[in-house]
Amino acid sequence: MAVSRTIFIAGAGIGGLTAALALAQRGFRVVVLEKAERLEEAGAGLQLSPNASQVLINLGLQSRLNSRAIIPDAVSIMSARAGGEIARLPLGEAVSSRAGAPYWVMHRADLQAALQAEVSDNPDIELRLGCQFEDAAPHAKGLTVVQRSGTARRQDVALALVGADGVWSTVRSHLFPQAQPQFSGLIAWRGTFEATQLPREYTSRRVQLWMGPGAHLVAYPISGGRRINVVAVVPGTWNRPGWSEPGEVAEIKNAFAPSQWPPAARMLIGAVDEWRKWALFAVTGLGAWSNGAVALLGDAAHAMLPFAAQGAGMAIEDAAVLAKCLGESRHDEASAIAAAMQRYARLRRPRVARVQRAARQAGRIYHLTGAAAYARDLAIKAMGPQRMLARQDWIYDWRA
Ligand SMILES: Cc1cc2nc3c(=O)[nH]c(=O)nc-3n(C[C@H](O)[C@H](O)[C@H](O)COP(=O)(O)OP(=O)(O)OC[C@H]3O[C@@H](n4cnc5c(N)ncnc54)[C@H](O)[C@@H]3O)c2cc1C
Numbered sequence: 001m002a003v004s005r006t007i008f009i010a011g012a013g014i015g016g017l018t019a020a021l022a023l024a025q026r027g028f029r030v031v032v033l034e035k036a037e038r039l040e041e042a043g044a045g046l047q048l049s050p051n052a053s054q055v056l057i058n059l060g061l062q063s064r065l066n067s068r069a070i071i072p073d074a075v076s077i078m079s080a081r082a083g084g085e086i087a088r089l090p091l092g093e094a095v096s097s098r099a100g101a102p103y104w105v106m107h108r109a110d111l112q113a114a115l116q117a118e119v120s121d122n123p124d125i126e127l128r129l130g131c132q133f134e135d136a137a138p139h140a141k142g143l144t145v146v147q148r149s150g151t152a153r154r155q156d157v158a159l160a161l162v163g164a165d166g167v168w169s170t171v172r173s174h175l176f177p178q179a180q181p182q183f184s185g186l187i188a189w190r191g192t193f194e195a196t197q198l199p200r201e202y203t204s205r206r207v208q209l210w211m212g213p214g215a216h217l218v219a220y221p222i223s224g225g226r227r228i229n230v231v232a233v234v235p236g237t238w239n240r241p242g243w244s245e246p247g248e249v250a251e252i253k254n255a256f257a258p259s260q261w262p263p264a265a266r267m268l269i270g271a272v273d274e275w276r277k278w279a280l281f282a283v284t285g286l287g288a289w290s291n292g293a294v295a296l297l298g299d300a301a302h303a304m305l306p307f308a309a310q311g312a313g314m315a316i317e318d319a320a321v322l323a324k325c326l327g328e329s330r331h332d333e334a335s336a337i338a339a340a341m342q343r344y345a346r347l348r349r350p351r352v353a354r355v356q357r358a359a360r361q362a363g364r365i366y367h368l369t370g371a372a373a374y375a376r377d378l379a380i381k382a383m384g385p386q387r388m389l390a391r392q393d394w395i396y397d398w399r400a
Contacts, residue, residue, distance in 0.1 A: 006028070009164050045190075061114055070205060
């Protein structure tokens, strides 16, 4: 295939790999640059709502994911103040039939492995591991993309470049050097435990969301139900970049003190023996997502607080829309590519900004204290599961 139909993607995260498959499906040749030598297990669980799962299904991933993804029956909304469940939202069939695609929970490594396997089977995609994106410069036929593997430097000509290189994006810092990720003052602690460690009521096929004073806790099964993924979000000042800093067990246990958290929530915390923590950063209000033949995608463009469980979902949606816009651009000239990139950004920005706001608002609601928490619990009970589920329609019903 001609060099001029080649699109480079910096970053082989969930966004970059999905974009590679979506672009290849539209007839492009794709080169994915990934600075890591191999795609390692980063993070733990991931919830993927129907807006994201249908994109993956359309890319042919369902059979690879069927044995790894779990379809939870429900989300249990639990209140530390009330000491237990205050509402149960049906997921499973209730969501699949309403939105036309499943709600999945899975290990992030399982999704990454499925995407990588699909990419490896696609002759139009080349994944360069251990290869770091360094720079890009406009060129008569598109762009010159500069990469580094160890001490070796390499340059290629590309039709376009997609920056899917995460919250600390090098591509973004080239395009918009003034845009910096903002620390939220919150830290996510993540760990897993064997499902057999706790009684069935704690490990069944549901998502548990525990809301409490200044903190919250989410738990759900992964790895075919054999393990339970736990995420605890607490305030803090530690704000170093990175996904995998070891966390002190005593510190997180103290944050979930018996005076404020019931035994059922503390049992989930106590079952995890190895914690990893990462500081939560967000990228908001980026004036533009593209410049000429370069565009940003996923966390590079819009890292968000994870409280709507949509960060990866939005990266997956971005990938589908970007591929559609580029696929529909009838010419390979620089001006047509730039116009397609702008169209992609125009289509995505309002929706992503709304999801970012929803995530911030969810965090504030989860962490309420005192009378405000009491009022929140009453409002949730009064609303009932069907109305609460309907409030997610604008997210789940999206189609590319
Ligand atoms: C606690 C927590 C829980 C979450 N839960 C959910 C959830 O339930 N559902 C959901 O949808 N989302 C969730 N998210 C969000 C989700 O994890 C992210 O939004 C998503 O992983 C972003 O994917 P990405 O591909 O944009 O970036 P990343 O996954 O960060 O991938 C970027 C890749 O680029 C590579 N890279 C970086 N720089 C370069 C370079 N110069 N050259 C080459 N390669 C480079 C990196 O090595 C990496 O592989 C959660 C996030 C957190 C913090």
